[in-house]
Amino acid sequence: MITLRFVGGTLELHGLDEGDAEAPPECRWDPRAACFRAPASDYAAIVLRLHRAKVPYDDQARAYAELSGGLRVRREPRPYQSEALARWRANRGQGVVVLPTGAGKSHVAMMAIDAQRRSALVVAPTLDLVRQWYDNLRSSFGVEVGVVGGGEHRVEDLTVTTYDSAYIHMEHLGARFGLVVFDECHHLPGETYALAARQCLAPFRMGLTATPERQDGRESLLVDLIGPIVYRQEIVAMSGDYLADYETVTIRVELSPSEREEYEAARAIYREFVAQQGIRMGSPSGWTEFIQRSARSDAGRRAMRAYRRQKQLAFAAPAKLDYVEYLLDQHRDDRSIVFTQDNATCYEISRRFLVPAITHQTKVSERSLILERFREGTYRAVVTSKVLNEGVDVPDANVAIVVSGSGSVREHVQRLGRVLRKRGDKRAILYELITAQTGETFTSERRRDHVAYR
Amino acid sequence: MLTADLARVFRRQGELKLRAMDARIRLRAQEIAANYIEILEHSVGDARAEVLDALSAVRLSARDRKLADGLRKLLLDRCEFDADAEVPPPQLRAEIFARAAAARREGRFDREALLAQIADERGIEGDVERLLYADLKQEQRLLCFDSLDPEQLVSEYALGQVQAVLLKAESVVFEVQCADPSIYRLLFRKMKFHRLLHTIEATEAGYRIAVDGPFSLFSSVTKYGLQLAMVVPAVRACDRWSLDAVVRWGKDKSRLRFHAEGGREGELAPPRLPDEVERLLATWEKRLADGKTDWQIARTTRVLDLPGVGVCVPDLEFHRGDDTVLLEVLGFWSRDAVFKRIELLERGLDTPLVFAVPQRLRVSEAVLPDDLPGALYTYKGVLSAKAIEERLQRALR
Incomplete structure (x- = not known):
């Protein structure tokens, strides 16, 4: 009889000899261990095949449990959430659901876990999101929830982990779950993270994202790793129904004459180095090339310092920070979130205006306290670097102040999503502070091409 | 451990090669190491950012940068950093931010006045601002540094290069x-x-x-x-x-x-077997000399591998005419290892095998089926030559 075993992120089939015609085509003979082997993700296909061919087998691979209970709190799903779930189930519980941020993607996952009743693993890109899924799962299902990552390692029938931890631990965890949910699944097609998906045998797989498209075009891999896009709803089709109206205000801040002078000088040093080395910064590899070349000589290091300085002036010019002060005063009765490009600017704003900062260095307990106080109104403003970008529920913010941004389309949509909640009758506002006549203006114009701005 | 980016390597025709650590480079490495070690020994109590700045201030020629970064990484692995503040910074922040928010709402936000007031209330000497984020990674203090000799560090570094590449x-x-x-x-x-x-x-x-x-x-x-x-x-x-x-x-x-x-260079030294096996070897050679046995004995470096089952590394081999029997002594092994050996024999090991198991593992010799080309010998303290010879015969069946 064939025996299936889960070993290090793969499926071993024992009991067949090399060249046996009964071996499913997903498998390969592995002379190192004298057995057939397949990626764990082929588990569902292999079991289905053996079952159909009426080949008896002993399944020692599957180590997941049926959940004893389902959702404790039942919320009436929105029509598109029900439809997304129905489409996913119609595709044998494999596929990607595309919904804009704020439309309740995670609730679709909760409904999926409830429907399949199998132990489930949720993989999320940041520890903040891990924390949020943890809270959400615990209150929705009323059971203890495991966490793997950020210094914790506790596995339960419902467990949350990061992509990084999934990559490291999937070879042990891969058989423990019948359903795997990849949150913000546009991260998955990276070479290393993709391996985590292949080392997991969960027959049911769900991907969630607002923007499956990747700049490297690898999103086509999602079909293999999770399944096809089974449901897609764009932001334009949704706004007005469930998301607040919003307006965007772009503010161009002039550098002071001395800042301008310093900016131009720094920029000249950096531009000269780039030109001298023949690096085309507009090309996809330009930035990497610049980093590599700049590390190799003193002139290069000087160019890197100059690059950072001009960036810093463009991002956190004093005039810009003064304007932040003005906006914080203007909106002192609102809930504002200030977004910065880097941690340095984030902490500078925090120190200068004495508003709490949340970065990847902020401990879980402090972060919870800050968000709690923001929710209840003790704090009216929070400044954050990129960590609040993706899908973290920030309660009731109606003002966003983007002090700087990298210009990546995805990042910006997700930032927008965070403030698309009106407060009373007030429309939400997104301010974008850019420094006039610097490289950053270009970034901002590139962003505007996205559908979210039309 | 060194990270991959710290390996000193170059590419040549599809091959990655380590840069040689010749005497000249070792000397330079030791100089840099000595500098770094001295700085770290004097930096205990300083903020991480300051420590890193001090290390960065060591003058280096551009070609030594990667070497220096590697040495630095190994030294930083020996450092312990943590926050050192009289008031827990998160607590201080929570108070300052809450009062600042309240003041701002009432339209009376004055940053300097607020900070001065809080310093006064809490009896903080000097700069409250410094304490605000004292727990940030960059602000953490160097609590201790596990020092070593520069030569030692350079050797560690040289050995670490292969691992860094792998x-x-x-x-x-x-x-x-x-x-x-x-x-x-x-x-x-x-x-x-x-x-x-x-x-x-x-x-x-x-x-x-x-x-x-x-x-x-x-x-x-x-x-x-x-x-x-x-x-x-x-x-x-x-x-x-x-x-x-x-x-x-x-x-x-x-x-x-x-x-x-x-x-190692040159002739290889003879292997040293565990004491009880060395004693058996000596006894056996004496028995041979006395004509008490016709089984020849030798040390062995055979490795028996059965894919999917496991590996077995015997200690000795015995020959008589065309017959060969191997002996493995499972001195410090677990009971699992014993059952693994039985599985090896069941799955068709090509040479008969006797394995000796200490009695404390509490395995009965009867667990080994009679028809397998092997034998199990449970011993207490000393390996008996006579008992082993009897097992050699049994293993040949």
Whole structure:
């Protein structure tokens, strides 16, 4: 009889000899261990095949449990959430659901876990999101929830982990779950993270994202790793129904004459180095090339310092920070979130205006306290670097102040999503502070091409 | 451990090569190391950012940068940093931010006045601002530094280079020669512990062992790099060793070959077996000389590998005419190892095997089915030559 075993992120089939015609085509003979082997993700296909061919087998691979209970709190799903779930189930519980941020993607996952009743693993890109899924799962299902990552390692029938931890631990965890949910699944097609998906045998797989498209075009891999896009709803089709109206205000801040002078000088040093080395910064590899070349000589290091300085002036010019002060005063009765490009600017704003900062260095307990106080109104403003970008529920913010941004389309949509909640009758506002006549203006114009701005 | 980016390497014709650590470079490395060590010894109590700045201030020529970064990494691994503040910073922040928010809402926000007031209330001397984020990584203080000699550090660094490269390895082929079976055993145990898979091939004087992980069958992945690097110390313990790896190197992840080798020069010393086995060897040779046995005895460096079942590294081999029987002494092993040996015999090991198991493992000799080409011998303290000869006969059936 064939025996299936889960070993290090793969499926071993024992009991067949090399060249046996009964071996499913997903498998390969592995002379190192004298057995057939397949990626764990082929588990569902292999079991289905053996079952159909009426080949008896002993399944020692599957180590997941049926959940004893389902959702404790039942919320009436929105029509598109029900439809997304129905489409996913119609595709044998494999596929990607595309919904804009704020439309309740995670609730679709909760409904999926409830429907399949199998132990489930949720993989999320940041520890903040891990924390949020943890809270959400615990209150929705009323059971203890495991966490793997950020210094914790506790596995339960419902467990949350990061992509990084999934990559490291999937070879042990891969058989423990019948359903795997990849949150913000546009991260998955990276070479290393993709391996985590292949080392997991969960027959049911769900991907969630607002923007499956990747700049490297690898999103086509999602079909293999999770399944096809089974449901897609764009932001334009949704706004007005469930998301607040919003307006965007772009503010161009002039550098002071001395800042301008310093900016131009720094920029000249950096531009000269780039030109001298023949690096085309507009090309996809330009930035990497610049980093590599700049590390190799003193002139290069000087160019890197100059690059950072001009960036810093463009991002956190004093005039810009003064304007932040003005906006914080203007909106002192609102809930504002200030977004910065880097941690340095984030902490500078925090120190200068004495508003709490949340970065990847902020401990879980402090972060919870800050968000709690923001929710209840003790704090009216929070400044954050990129960590609040993706899908973290920030309660009731109606003002966003983007002090700087990298210009990546995805990042910006997700930032927008965070403030698309009106407060009373007030429309939400997104301010974008850019420094006039610097490289950053270009970034901002590139962003505007996205559908979210039309 | 050194990270891959700290390996001093260059590419030549599809091959990644370590830059040689010749006497001149060692000397420069020791100078840099001495500087860094002195700075760290005097930096206890300083903020991480200050410590890093002090280290960065050591003047280096551009060509020594990577060498210096590697030394620095190894030294920073020996440092312990943590926040050092009289008031817990999160608590201080929570108060300051809450009062600032309240003041702002009432339209009376005055930053300097607020900070001064809080410093006054809490009796904080000097700068409240400094304490605001004293727990940030950059602000943490150096609490202690586990110092060492510059020469020691440079040796550690040189050894670390091979491991740093292997972090990016897809697969490695080790060639090892070793007179001591216990080192082979350690090597295979390490590979098993790190969940690596191998295929073994005998070479003239040793073994060629190709190593990667379960998933390597489907695609070449660098996932096992860390595990492969962890095996290197066990390989280095062999008398002679070399390794050939395929690595994915640099930002472009080019696939490159990598070779390293080492080991003792000259004639290999005879292996040293565990005491009880050495005693058996001596007794047996005396019995041979006295004509009490016709079984010849020899040390062995054979490795028996049965894919999918396991590896067995015997200590001694016995010959009589055309017959050969191997003996493995499972001195410090677990009961699992005993059952693994039985499985090996059941699955068709090509040479009869006797394995000796201490009585404290509480395994009955009857667990080994009679029809297998092997025998089990449970012993207490001393390996009895007579009892073993009886098992050799039994194993031949």
